[in-house]
Amino acid sequence: MKRRQFIRFGAILGALSLVDKPKASQAIGQSFSGKTDGPLVLSTWNHGLAANEGAWQVLSKGGTALDAVEKGVMVTEADLTNRSVGVGGRPDRDGHVTLDACIMSGDSRCGSVAFLEGLAHPINVARAVMERTQHVMLVGAGAKKFALEQGFETAKMPIPEVKKDYEKWRKENKDLFKKPEINHENHDTIGMIAMDANGQLAGACTTSGWAYKMHGRVGDSPIIGAGLFVDEEVGAATATGLGEAIVRVAGSHTVVELMRQGIAPEAACKEACMRIIRKNKDLTGLQCGFIAIDKNGNYGGYSIFAGFNYALRNNAGEALIDAKFDRNW
Ligand code: GLY
Numbered sequence: 001m002k003r004r005q006f007i008r009f010g011a012i013l014g015a016l017s018l019v020d021k022p023k024a025s026q027a028i029g030q031s032f033s034g035k036t037d038g039p040l041v042l043s044t045w046n047h048g049l050a051a052n053e054g055a056w057q058v059l060s061k062g063g064t065a066l067d068a069v070e071k072g073v074m075v076t077e078a079d080l081t082n083r084s085v086g087v088g089g090r091p092d093r094d095g096h097v098t099l100d101a102c103i104m105s106g107d108s109r110c111g112s113v114a115f116l117e118g119l120a121h122p123i124n125v126a127r128a129v130m131e132r133t134q135h136v137m138l139v140g141a142g143a144k145k146f147a148l149e150q151g152f153e154t155a156k157m158p159i160p161e162v163k164k165d166y167e168k169w170r171k172e173n174k175d176l177f178k179k180p181e182i183n184h185e186n187h188d189t190i191g192m193i194a195m196d197a198n199g200q201l202a203g204a205c206t207t208s209g210w211a212y213k214m215h216g217r218v219g220d221s222p223i224i225g226a227g228l229f230v231d232e233e234v235g236a237a238t239a240t241g242l243g244e245a246i247v248r249v250a251g252s253h254t255v256v257e258l259m260r261q262g263i264a265p266e267a268a269c270k271e272a273c274m275r276i277i278r279k280n281k282d283l284t285g286l287q288c289g290f291i292a293i294d295k296n297g298n299y300g301g302y303s304i305f306a307g308f309n310y311a312l313r314n315n316a317g318e319a320l321i322d323a324k325f326d327r328n329w
Contacts, residue, residue, distance in 0.1 A: 036297045036314040041068060043192035044240040044291060046320055047082055048311030051075045051190055056313045065194040065202035066105045066127075073101075073123050073204045076190040080159060084188045087120055087155045089208020091166050094215040097157035099208055100222035101126045102137075106201035106232030112137040114222040119147050120155035123206045126222070128152070136224065169212060189221050191228060191238030193293050201295065203228045203236045210243065219243020225253035234260045235295050237269070240308070241288030249275045255292050265292035266300025266324065273304045273326060289323055305329050 039059040041052045055072030059065070077086030084090070091097045101122035102112035111130025114137065116122050125147040129138050138146055148154070158166060189207040196202075205228040207221040220226035220243035227243070229252040230236040237255035239246045246252075251272050258268035269290035276288055289303035291310045301310045301323040312319045 034299050034312075036299065036312075036316075038297075038315045039065075039068075039195060039197050040293060040297055040299065040312070040314045041072060041192060041194040042291050042293055042299055042301075042313075043072065043190055043311050044238065044289065044308075045188070045190070046309055046311060047076050047079065047085070047190060048192065049313075049318060049320060050079070051192060052311050052313035052318060055192065055194055059194065059196055059313075062197055064198075065196040065200045066103070068194045068196065069192045069202045069204035070103060070123055070127055072192050072194070073190050073206050074121050077121050077123060077206055083162065083211070084209075085190050085207055086122075087157055088159055088162065089157065090162055090211035091158045092209075092215045092217065093170075093212045095158070095163075095166055095170075096215060097162075097208055098215075098217075099206070100218055100227075101204070101206035102222045102224055102228050103127050103130060103204045104202065104224060104228055104230040104236075106230050106236070108231065110136055110224045110230075112222040112224060113139065113143040113147075114218045115140040115216065116143045116147065118144060118154050118157065120153040123204050124152050125150070126204075126206075137222065139218070166212075173212070188287075189227070189240040191221070191240055191291065193228075193230070193236035193238050193291065195236075195293060195295075195297060199295065201230050201232050201236045201293070203230045203238050205238050220246035220251065223247055225250045227252060229253040229256045231256055231260075232295065235265065235293050237265075237272075237290055237292040239272075239288065239290050241303070242286050245276045245280060245286055245288055248279065251276070251288070251290060255290050259292060259294050264300060265294055265298050266302055268292055269300055269302035270324070270326075273302050277304060277326060283327075291323075302326075 054075035055068040058068035099122040104110035193203040237252040289308035291301040
């Protein structure tokens with residue numbers, strides 16, 4: 001298996017051993033979970049490197065995991081070059097950029113927004129749903145009304161270059177059911193999970209979803225238990241990939257429940273992927289990946305197909321880790 005991994009040294013060069021490197025010789029399917037001491041943040045894809053840096057600014061100063069994951073994914077939401085998250089995201093087939101996000105802390109508090117238009121940071125709105133309402137989830141016009149009442153930043157979407165792409169797509173492609181390319185060239189969703197210096201866990205997940213989806217479609221990312229699940233008794237997990245498949249197996253909840261049974265993070269992520277594989281006869285384009293940490297600082301990730309990577313940041317520095325996978329494309 002091709003494994004690209006790099007470590008960029010942070011301030012604490014001597015602590016490099018805190019980042020456990022998967023061994024190149026490990027066979028596909030063999031369980032590996034790294035372990036880290038102290039604060040830790042993990043997020044999906046290589047856009048997770050910049051997001052982790054945002055989270056690390058909170059964690060390294062003794063801040064909470066909840067603040068860290070919110071700040072971290074805001075970096076990705078604000079990245080105008082990112083086509084699957086936030087302001088730079090691609091629209092649905094009717095030309096609307098509709099955003100999904102959720103946030104959860106280890107004590108089971110959670111908030112979520114879906115089918116939200118025109119807000120720069122859906123993760124802020126999700127957190128406000130959690131902290132300022134009696135509800136867990138707001139969607140569509142109701143979510144937008146709440147966000148505007150709360151004074152959250154708005155943004156015009158799609159941005160011009162994305163609109164241009166969309167207009168080209170409209171002319172060339174009318175196939176509603178074409179599965180998307182979800183791989184390392186076309187990053188999908190930022191899912192982030194973190195543990196702070198006090199051992200508290202939290203996670204956040206945010207996306208513009210499947211490019212050119214049906215108007216009204218919502219994926220896994222804002223669904224607590226599908227795109228994200230956190231339980232301080234056990235650990236945290238988040239997902240990326242084809243949301244419909246992840247929802248069908250309550251993917252992130254599945255990973256956490258497997259860890260509750262004593263299964264290591266990578267093996268738990270693998271079993272969630274295998275469950276998706278078993279339940280789908282046609283795996284064409286069906287990429288899904290999970291990352292997980294347990295309450296002891298063990299971490300891991302796994303994907304159905306090759307190409308999924310995840311970013312790690314701890315006291316030792318940062319790493320981009322190619323997840324193990326079940327099959328090549
Ligand atoms: N995983 C993101 C989505 O399917 O919307």
